[in-house]
Amino acid sequence: MSRTVYLNGEYLPEAEAKVSIFDRGFVMGDGVYEVTSVLDGKILEFPGHSARLQRSLNELEMKCPVTMPELLAIHHELVKVNNIDEGLVYLQITRGNPGDRDFAYPDDNVEPTIVLFTQAKPGLAADPKAKKGIKVISIPDLRWHRRDIKTVQLLYPSMAKMAAKKAGVDDAWFVEDGKVTEGSSNNAYIVKNGQIITRELSHDILHGITRASVLKMAAEAQMEVVERAFTIEEAQNADEAFYTSASSFVMPVVEIDGKALKDGKPGPIAARLREIYLEESKKTAV
Structure with missing residues (x-):
């Protein structure tokens, strides 16, 4: 039909x-x-x-x-x-x-x-990748510098998705001046020593709606949030990593540029944030 x-x-x-x-x-x-x-x-x-x-x-x-x-x-x-x-x-x-x-x-x-x-998208909330985790590669961030405006200019993000596909992984994170900006269609995070770390808002990243909600929910759950940029090396040595987006909610990342994080499995903080986000966002859905 x-x-x-x-x-x-x-x-x-x-x-x-x-x-x-x-x-x-x-x-x-x-x-x-x-x-x-x-x-x-x-x-x-x-x-x-x-x-x-x-x-x-x-x-x-x-x-x-x-x-x-x-x-x-x-x-x-x-x-x-x-x-x-x-x-x-x-x-x-x-x-x-x-x-x-x-x-x-x-x-x-x-x-x-x-x-x-x-x-x-049947099964959107029960995406099996959330249980398994995804793998990402890093690529240079060559986009224009008004990424805070959600425009239809999506050629470079499409190129990033294809680079990831050719590398046999799920997605790509952009790197500029040695620091991660964001994912190809998502906001990027790492977890280290209990701290949730994600880049601060600016013209350099999209002001994610899911990002704002997840950070608010994390704070309400007594989780510590630090807004700063991080490197790929930091991410590879983090306890956990994940990304957020409107269509993926909270998605664990278990490998970055070929290096597995910890035991290569999704961590507890990402899993808990996904659970909280789905539960709370359904309450306010219209």
């Missing part, structure tokens, strides 16, 4: 949804996006994702074509009509179609393009 998607005010079969070749999201990568998880048919962390969406739009001087209540209603309708119990809702807003290609932003009378679609 064909998915129903949302495009510029209409719910359409996916095969009927069309966007102009002059849309700036297509020719310029001039757009932003968000991904929210769905568990038990409900949206996780919508207030955080909608706030970050508005921030990204503001940073790019782009207007939002819908209100946040309208956006939530669209999410709910797509989850309902596509019968999503566990999965994702992808949202993208671009600067729209000015009628031709130009580097300069179009006039304000050009309407943004807004697209949403669902992805069914």
